[in-house]
Amino acid sequence: MTVMEQRGAYRPTPPPAWQPRTDPAPLLPDAEPYRVLGTEAAAKADPELLRTLYGQLVRGRRYNAQATALTKQGRLAVYPSTTGQEACEIAAALVLEERDWLFPSYRDTLAVVARGVDPVEALTLLRGDWHTGYDPYEHRVAPLSTPLATQLPHAVGLAHAARLKGDDVVALAMVGDGGTSEGDFHEALNFAAVWQAPVVFLVQNNGFAISVPLAKQTAAPSLAHKAVGYGMPGRLVDGNDAAAVHEVLSDAVRHARAGGGPTLVEAITYRVDAHTNADDATRYRGDAEVEAWREHDPIQLLERELTARGLLDEAGKQAARDAAEAMAADLREHMNQDPVLDPMDLFAHIYAEPTTQLRDQREQLRAELEAEAEAEPEEGTHR
């Protein structure tokens, strides 16, 4: 007889408001990042998809190299590279239908371009002649978001609105490992799960938030585990395995479209380049680490698979390289043209109708510009 039984009628009961909640087990990510290339799962992968991914990855790598070169030529103010992360960038764009929406962070111009946005318009922010160079409604791509994770609640709201309207639309939102520490990451995931909004969150864990490694960012078992706390599934994937990223994101998009709610996907990848051209990565990481990741390169992983299966030969590789070169040449040519600037644009689109103070200030600038124009011929005489 236990002590409690000896004491008679007292029986412990759970607190009245307590109810057994969702079983967390199905939400938990796998112990290891999901992989396709080089595994048995690869046999099931669609050869046409693998070839498409390959062409896009080669093109994406060349895009990163070209954009970085443009910073050195002064044609871009800054470029945050995704060299080494092309599999995530490309897959994020390819898994979406035309009616879906992409919510990129500032590092994701490659995904934006892969979605169909004109590369010059995608790079406008980084060239510095305007903020958002493209029409967000043309390809359903939200503006590149510099404040970290702040675009995630937008994705949730848009997906929620689409669902309220009965539209079959999914939003895919991109964020980095550093961004997962922001409050907006937490709030977005919480809202998405409560509303069962059709959203896919793709976290590219590239190892660093500028210089700070993941260990200083979180003590969670993995970033994918964070999903469980919100009541949504977390998936862990090898971010350099393009076939795996494509499959996991496709599953998540399908799940969301079918009304299953949001998914958090953590893709393990690596930022091979520095944070931007203005950063010096040697101050916080060693060459050996970078070299190890170069051995796990997304293009090489895919190339090995395609070659082993006889889906890619030298001619195929050359064709991919040629297409990438043509894209780069075209980008170079367009970016080497000076953007047309109109200082009066400063006052365009502040409000639907300008306020009186903005009208006054606009006239002030106009007068300054006229005075400048009148002064210019005089300056010319000194040349």
Add this chain to the structure above:
Amino acid sequence: MTTVAVKPATMAQALTRALRDAMAADPAVHVMGEDVGTLGGVFRVTDGLAKEFGEDRCTDTPLAEAGILGTAVGMAMYGLRPVVEMQFDAFAYPAFEQLISHVSRMRNRTRGRMPLPITIRVPYGGGIGGVEHHSDSSEAYYMATPGLHVVTPATVSDAYGLLRAAIASDDPVVFLEPKRLYWSKDSWNPEDPAPVEPIGRAVVRRPGRSATLITYGPSVPVCMEAAEAARAEGWDLEVVDLRSLVPFDDETVVASVRRTGRAVVVHESGSFGGPGGEIAARVTERCFHHLEAPVLRVAGFDVPYPPPMLERHHLPGVDRILDAVGRLQWEAES
């Protein structure tokens, strides 16, 4: 013209009616925030809306202001017209990054392609005995952010008209609701509300010849009271209710001050870096040769909002206003 029996209504009731009419007129209008559904909001401004329009149109959100405004941005991107309730002035601060980095500038950064028609309702100001973090006057923060409209009603009728105008606006509007006026009553006919004017016009609440009190929101009734009291001193004060801080109606303000030659700006917000500095500068720049005295400010002190048992010493009252009016260099006239 038929005469309709007009019953007194409170400002809170007029706001509720404005939300209801806006929701009935346009299915894109969605109300969202903390406790706005079943409870009807802590000030009951959203009372009955969830019942009438369903919880998809009037939604109790998770308790996170950045998430509320951030998701409202996404909803607006998709063609909805969210009306967000921030429960109290100081509870809106977590949403500042969304407000400043996205809401205020989305139209500009997308070259006009992505305007965000979001109304952000914020109960503000003191005088209701609220404990810490429930009585801030936060308008200066909003005014300092380009791309936002900032409006605040002082009468029951304006509460209806301004809120309808805010929801109809294609720009984001910070709609500041003076908490202590929620229960103020006014003869106002909800069946025949005044026509909804576009945002941006001040109004002369009381004509006068001696000096102009420039004010808004919760300080308007205080200034009206001061103007009545001033008659005993021989001053005939004009009271201008700004109604809209952004855009600012220079025309009405300047016309008034040019008439009276003297001006005092009155608000609860702190004086240093507060709206009064901007208003005084604008008036001085435009009315210098009409002014008989420097433009004075009567404001809350530059202290964190005081505990409720001390707030009466902080809030601009009739005596402080009359004291300022008395310092408008009247001796020069005699």
